[in-house]
Amino acid sequence: MAGHKELADILNECLDRLAGGESLRGCLASYPKIAEELRPLLETAIAARKTIDIEPDPQFKARARYEIGAAVREAAAQKRRPFFSWQGRWAVAVASLLLVLLMTGGGVAVAASKSMPDSGLYPVKLAIEQVLLRLSPSAGTQAELLARMADSRVTEIVYLAQSGNTAQIETAVLRLDSYLTRIVSLAAAQTADNGALSATDQPPLEADASRKDSLSVWPLDGELAQLLEYYAANHPEAIRRALETAPADVKQVLLRALAISVTGYQDALDAIER
Amino acid sequence: MQDERDLVRSAQQHDGDAFAQLYDKYFDKIYRYVAFKVGNRAEAEDMAQQVFLSALQNISSFKWRNIPFSAWLFRIAHNKVVDHLRKKGRRVTVSLEGVQILSASNPQQAAELSLDIEWLKSATAELTAAQRDVITLRFAGDLPIAQVAQIMGKSQGAVKALQHSAIVALRKARLGGENGRP
Structure with a gap:
């Protein structure tokens, strides 16, 4: 299991990469040791971002x-x-x-x-x-x-x-x-x-x-x-x-x-x- | 394409094209941020427009001082949201009724998103104010962590930690919601 600080840093890096168009799989592949811990957090973030993706009329x-x-x-x-x-x-x-x-x-x-x-x-x-x-x-x-x-x-x-x-x-x-x-x-x-x-x-x-x-x-x-x-x-x-x-x-x-x-x-x- | 500092400088000298470029760059982000905070489309539209009118009126007073233009703009938006909610006697909360969902292209997708909205509404209500601000600025405002840190007056490390704990809390709420669904 990654340290709290380390996980926060990696999570943030992956969020930036996802926002830049990279796939979830690609992010997880960079951190195989903590992929299991990271995946649900990234999936949650993706869902939250998608839900907030609203635009003006x-x-x-x-x-x-x-x-x-x-x-x-x-x-x-x-x-x-x-x-x-x-x-x-x-x-x-x-x-x-x-x-x-x-x-x-x-x-x-x-x-x-x-x-x-x-x-x-x-x-x-x-x-x-x-x-x-x-x-x-x-x-x-x-x-x-x-x-x-x-x-x-x-x-x-x-x-x-x-x-x-x-x-x-x-x-x-x-x-x-x-x-x-x-x-x-x-x-x-x-x-x-x-x-x-x-x-x-x-x-x-x-x-x-x-x-x-x-x-x-x-x-x-x-x-x-x-x-x-x-x-x-x-x-x-x-x-x-x-x-x-x-x-x-x-x-x-x-x-x-x-x-x-x-x-x-x-x-x-x-x-x-x- | 001018860089942002040049655009702001030109806008300060009443260059309409420069201000229009800044407007185009930030309008959707500011709208999303405001809509997420006030939860009502008509109010969000009105306030997003007010943010840019305020920015236009006050752009000559903006100085970089290592604070990016976006941070200044989001500060104006935040102040307007706080004023608005104070007047209405509401706390800063999330309710996305009436807000147009960008990614719902068919009824099934819209229904799924509706469930997501319910989840996000209840989950964000449980977050601390700071966690909610991080999520709103990061996901609705689409700002990089460095700018969120500047707007909130916190270190990047602290904002990353808040982001992490907020996402963990959202995850728990989501799991709870899924388990509770028939």
Whole structure:
């Protein structure tokens, strides 16, 4: 009988050889002394591998590939755009200037920061947000800023709900969704990155406790969690109230905003709590 | 054919073809891994797609640091599975209902595979979490032992030992199942 360690090594070697197309007989012939012990293990492994040999539905796979391709093209297009191209460079330049004014209490900048989508200053507000996002020094501060931007979008959705401007509400809802998704992605990237960094000294897949430790480099997670919990409690409620008095033609998009505010904050909280 | 490091570098610079090649290389493996973990085809499809969307969004943050791209991708998949199961209040378990079986080409074969699925479902439920991870990454993810070791943060020797003990446990469960069949 082979030693435990030796058998584990030989078993692994044979599994690799089988995966490479070699026959069971060929593997066993290499180890005649332990063939009797090895055979049932390899047969079990072959059966398990065969059972797990599952594949996605071809139609889904084709559709998913197309959608991923579209996402790749969109990402490449965004990269090519200098930055915030839909508003034009002027907005970014003005935003940078107003950002300085905002920091020093400038009246126009403050007005821009409080503007609504139907205001002429609104593009500047969005541009200021993007400048701040770009200047964020870490994933944690970016996530916090994204949460605050989500708060602004919900305020705007509630404001726009009474005006019946479906297109502007739709745009705000899309932005809200995108910010919350980005928070989840930032947290996931942080977790993946930390997992990779810590792969040599702790088992990333084993216990949630070890994963929590690995997130210690995620800055502001306490503050961010508090912020998100606050928004998770208040934003859906605010949208619900807006729904009660909103015109019929915007109710559909408000319901979508409500769904996003409920699941989006929960997803973000789950992601940063990992 | 570019090597993987070049592909990842190109994908990081928003080369769509490079990302598509990585997608083609890993999609089935990630799908199998997720499907085996969540046990539901619709959920597995959705999550496999999410894994690649997350990878696309975050690929610029990926650094090799002696960790292969596949390990990074499987970490994303693992995190999504854990989140998903936590939300559903389920423990990580195996149930392959609704999952399309690749190798069943006729009804008899499908019936045999159905028995195998039952066996694997009950057998893997008895494995430790680490043994289950090894089996999933090795057989569903089709990863070499070195990468499984990197993903799990264990030595190759430890992973081989886990693989061995897991297969022994599966074997015992299989024998028990066969003896119990009419």
